[in-house]
Amino acid sequence: MVQSFNLQGILQSFRVMVSPRLMVPHIVVRDIRDINFEQLHKAGIVAIAFDKDNCLTRPYGHDLHPPFKDAWKRCRDVYKDQVAIVSNSAGTPDDKDDQLAKALESSLQVHVLRHKEKKPSGGQELLKHFDGIKAAKVAFVGDRALTDVVFGSNEGMLTILTKDVVTEEGDNPMAIRVGVISFDGDYGNG
Template sequence: MVQSFNFSGILNTFRVLCNPSLAMPHLIVDDIRQINFTNLKKYGNIKAIGFDKDNCLTAPYASDIHPSLKGAWQNCLTAFTKDKIIIVSNSAGTNDDTDYKEASNVEKSLGVSVLRHKDKKPAGGHSLYQHFRPIEPHQTAFVGDRILTDVVFGNRNGNLTIWTSKIITERGDNKAALVLRRMEHYLIRFLQQMNVKPPPHPAVNNTEAAAVLNVYTNRNKD
């Protein structure tokens, strides 16, 4: 399945120029193995969690969880339960997905729902809110590998944003994503040098950054 052109992604680039904090994730990890899902729920008051799919959970356009991430995915399912987890993809579940066949395949494979939505990330936050309500946006985390789609999507919606900075594989990914992802890494380094902070969020507002990493991540664990 090939993604159609993402007009929302282009338009929201200008929002980032006006408000760079939209591009800064609250937490940066290598991949989902570094997320302590139990502590995220217990100490961060996070009650639901959304994920991008491609290069966050699966190889590009694949349906199965990547083998290296199976343990972490099970930890997430145990911590949040499947009804409080959802996949928000710019491929599966969109209008590019004929009869939502790919969404159905992913649901069978990963064991959680795939959001059906017309507006591609970083637009479409209302669909995520409607799915999880009455859970509030600040009680929802969003995890993804892309800055200008996943992180901006979550920050615009008031979610706790987690950026998985190391992708699974470039094989099979579309060329535009390959180029933009490299640019996003440069963007994050520049914003960090400029001391740009992510939007305020109650899970991190009153905690020192180092303490947040210790509580919400498994950086020091095998």
Template sequence: MSWGMLGQNFNVAGVTIFMSTLAGRRYLAIPHISVQDINQVDWKALREAGFKGCVFDKDNTLTLPYAAAVHAPVLRSLEECKAAFPERVVMLSNSAGLEQFDPDGSKAEALEKQLNIPVLRHKSKKPGGGPEALEAFFECEARQLIMIGDRYFTDVVYGNRNGMLTIRPAPFTTEGESTVIKTVRMFEDHKIRRWTGRGIQAPVHNMLPNSEALGIDWTKDE
């Protein structure tokens, strides 16, 4: 198993946040927007609502698990996102670009060439860590950024903890994922269904009311 795969399977930095989410901060795991995949996202509407940039997870959000190319069915949507947010799209990975597993940035550089997306250099695995590296990269506040990722307890919790708008696409496939990740997914799905069934909602985002008042829809029909 590679360091990157191990790092995604075992996230020491996120244990405390994970436990606090289970214990009482369950709203952090609820995304503002849920979609089947990013083809449903209206990137232009999000830009017009005032958002300044997009932060993507990699596996099962843009690529198949551990693949090095954008999954073909979402390639057009990614290009639409890059057109709506020119030079303001970045990937936040729990392996490439992470100081612990990629100290010289070589994995990040290779991924940037393969996907044609900048990979953020950072020190903490999601859901841990603050927004400082992202705010420096985008030169704006984290609340003006959009976090897009398929994992409730990593991508969504990280985004919500730091005041971002969170979009959760369903994973493309579990084929190729480790047994640990598959088990965690089942646990996450069970908890989210239970919590949303009890009426738990995503944290309030202060840019949402303005967008709704303007009649902006977040998603589009394909």
């Protein structure tokens, strides 16, 4: 599966030029293993959503990256049915008959948002899914500042950037080039 052209992503990049803070995550972690889900929940984050490619799975895959198994279980134990996946591949018009979304739901046991607008646009669709939960009580986790962090920032969600990707093998070449932003330093556990 290959992602189609993301016009909204290009248009949003102009918005980021005016407000670069939209790309600055609230929390930076190595990967989802470094997220303290219990602490987030205690702090008032009652729902959480994830990008899929290179955050949970290999690009265009549907199986959880094996080292993330324990962290994913902790996340699901804490957030139960308030976990979702928002992908620019699965659940979009590029996903013929929602095949990838259905495979992900079966594999990861969480809802994959069906949405028309690709990140960084479309945050209202996620908030509608979380029915009545205010954006400030939602965390969005992803590996790309220009799509994932901006997606969450546009709506006022807590944003968590994962620095390490699963693999660039098979990823969209443009996403690799545009998505590389370095956040170095010791950020501790979320």
